[in-house]
Amino acid sequence: MRSELVHTSGPADAAAVLAELVAFCRDEGAPCFTGWPEDLLRDYLAFHSENGSLAFVRAPGVGRPIIGLAIGWQCHRDELEQHWYPWNPAGDTFLFSQLVCTRPGALRSLVRNFQTRVPHWSQLRLVARRRKRGRIVTYPARFIERLSRWM
Numbered sequence: 001m002r003s004e005l006v007h008t009s010g011p012a013d014a015a016a017v018l019a020e021l022v023a024f025c026r027d028e029g030a031p032c033f034t035g036w037p038e039d040l041l042r043d044y045l046a047f048h049s050e051n052g053s054l055a056f057v058r059a060p061g062v063g064r065p066i067i068g069l070a071i072g073w074q075c076h077r078d079e080l081e082q083h084w085y086p087w088n089p090a091g092d093t094f095l096f097s098q099l100v101c102t103r104p105g106a107l108r109s110l111v112r113n114f115q116t117r118v119p120h121w122s123q124l125r126l127v128a129r130r131r132k133r134g135r136i137v138t139y140p141a142r143f144i145e146r147l148s149r150w151m
Contacts, residue, residue, distance in 0.1 A: 014049075021045050021056060024066040025100065032098040044084070048073075051086050053097075055113040057106045068106025072096040072114055074124065080136060094121050096128040 022042050025033040033041060048054035053073035058064040075082075075091040094114070101107045115121055126139045 018042060018046060018049070020066055021054075021069060024056075024069060028102050029069075029098075029100045032100055047084055052117070053087055055110050057101075057109045059103060067103040068101040068110050069098070070096065070100075070110040070114070071098040074118055074121075077125065080127065091124070093125040093127055094118060096126070099128070 019042075022038060022045060025036070025041055025045070026038070036044075045054060048071045051073065053071055055070050055072075056066050057068035059067045072095055073085070073087045074094050075085060075088045077093050079085055079088065079091070080093065080095060099107070099110070101110070118124070122142075126143075127136050128139065129135070130137050
């Protein structure tokens with residue numbers, strides 16, 4: 001499995017992938033995307049695709065449905081509560097804002113994708129929003145790397 005960005009061969013292809021991602025979030029994205037209007041969700045995913053903070057994974061083989069999606073970006077600690085915030089390569093923190101996986105192996109591919117984009121991420125503070133309350137939790141880098149090996 002290989003995680004992907006929404007970079008495609010043209011606008012029509014990008015629109016089709018974006019529609020697929022919206023459907024995935026609508027059908028599989030609880031609790032992350034519960035109650036989001038479809039137009040807001042589409043704009044949010046498009047923003048993060050253009051910003052480089054969205055990755056997704058397709059299942060291997062014929063049909064290749066989406067089986068995982070992650071939105072995360074490098075930022076400063078004081079930027080954590082600012083939604084729709086662009087990637088900040090000078091940031092000291094990496095935020096996993098949303099993460100939805102439906103099959104084993106998807107999390108591993110998504111984590112590896114972000115590790116490739118941010119090779120020094122083990123030096124960053126790794127944080128994630130947890131569940132419905134949206135509480136920010138800090139994780140040691142080795143925890144996320146170990147978790148990605150198991151999934």
